[in-house]
Amino acid sequence: MAVSNTADLFFQLWNTFLFLGIVIGAVVFAVMGFLLVKYRAKDSTPEPEDVPVMGRLPAHRGHVRTLLVSVTLSTIILSVLIFGTFSVIDQISSVPPQCNVTPSPCMRINAVGERFFWTFYYNGTGTGAAGHPVLRVPTGKTVILDVTSVDVVHNLTIIEYKIKTDAVPGRTNTIWFNSTETGTFRIQCFELCGNQHWTMYTSLFAMDPTSFANWFRTNNNVTGA
Ligand SMILES: [Cu+2]
Structure with missing residues (x-):
């Protein structure tokens, strides 16, 4: 329990950021580690089709689904953080209605x-x-x-x-x-x-x-x- 209701609100918001930061950080590093190991270069690996070549437009990868998933997830996470932040700011900066009677x-x-x-x-x-x-x-x-x-x-x-x-x-x-x-x-x-x-x-x-x-x-x- 915090020392005041405002500190309580602050730490709720802080913990939301901290929790999401840790979860997202863990997922990103896990995926990165997995991909590094799985797709590491070996002598036998042929050049991928879409390898960048000077003077040639890169081949279209067709990763629309990945793009949509990542944009949607980012939008949801950022909305939660933005909405949570504004809601706490609003509570802290407006005098509670029961004080106005x-x-x-x-x-x-x-x-x-x-x-x-x-x-x-x-x-x-x-x-x-x-x-x-x-x-x-x-x-x-x-x-x-x-x-x-x-x-x-x-x-x-x-x-x-x-x-x-x-x-x-x-x-x-x-x-x-x-x-x-x-x-x-x-x-x-x-x-x-x-x-x-x-x-x-x-x-x-x-x-x-x-x-x-x-x-x-x-x-x-x-x-x-
Ligand atoms: Cu002063």
């Missing part, structure tokens, strides 16, 4: 990039609520990050979760995830944004829901609480 069961957080740090603001916290330099989330909950920047273009990446998006001034890009395991994960800026770019990293704490609720109650000016 009110009250939303999902947690929405604004992530703001500024040279050279990140600040996280929880939705539903009162005006003037403090931003947080690290991101704390409960496991098992869908979290939506609305990512933007106040100066230059940054990129918010949660490496182990396999998700990233640009933080662009005047624009909001959205990514989402659902943490499946507690732990500390690295959030890093992946867009060269100045001479201290390399220091622009922070942590994501995926906490068990009870610890998160306790932290949230004591550290945020929760509206109506």
